[in-house]
């Protein structure tokens with residue numbers, strides 16, 4: 001157990017140094033990006049991986065950013081007959097060691113009422129919000145395609 | 148190793164060389180889907196009437212969505228655009244036409260579409276119409292969609308998200324999921340040119 005904890009801490013530190021990941025205590029936000037959309041779009045979708053390297057469960061409940069009037073956690077559900085629909089997620093609990101992946105076609109950060117759509121190459125700060133703990137903020141580069 | 152002489156025997160050597168040059172196996176012809184499809188008339192993003200039949204002689208990549216959708220729709224548009232650009236590099240752009248049909252004519256007017264689709268730089272034609280016209284086209288192609296209630300942050304749609312490959316006669320030849328393999332689609336398009 002101790003070895004594992006040490007190894008996790010080491011990996012976390014290494015990733016922080018190498019990939020510019022954002023970490024608050026033992027929460028690690030990685031692979032964050034926003035999909036570039038035409039300037040006329042009112043909405044954008046963001047993606048990331050969030051890992052809980054700590055020893056307490058955390059609950060991700062939302063997000064906020066200056067560029068959007070509203071930010072929500074969404075999931076795209078696809079049924080067997082190929083029907084896709086978006087649903088609002090009220091919260092995601094991450095037990096110690098758990099990882100949540102937000103990726104195209106599945107869970108995504110939904111930014112609504114975006115005043116000025118940022119262009120590919122720009123970067124936007126988005127803060128993830130949690131129940132009973134401080135926000136975790138990170139830079140989301142805007143990209144035309146998945147990294 | 149023993150496969151090559153056997154194949155060479157069956158195909159003849161020139162046939163084998165051709166097959167290897169293309170994609171290592173003779174492409175099976177794509178079946179015609181007789182249950183889906185048909186001609187339709189809508190309005191394009193320049194406000195002009197658009198009839199599918201006018202695309203005869205072109206292979207069409209067609210899909211449905213709406214511009215207020217931030218996740219799957221722009222991702223699909225980006226992938227279809229990638230297919231188009233790769234085909235353009237191969238010199239096939241003239242005979243390929245991407246079409247984007249909106250479920251959401253109320254917000255996706257020709258003006259709105261004209262600011263949206265050109266951004267993808269893939270000669271995509273955005274299509275809209277009145278609600279009945281769009282519902283009729285969706286029905287022809289077996290597309291199901293349902294508008295959600297407006298919860299204050301706007302409304303969206305539950306919808307099927309297939310991409311349709313139509314041949315030069317406007318017949319449906321294949322359906323792809325929205326996360327289709329780009330090379331597979333390019334290969335299929337070229338098999339119909």
Ligand SMILES: [Cu+2]
Nearest residue numbers: 074086110218
């Ligand atoms: Cu969403």
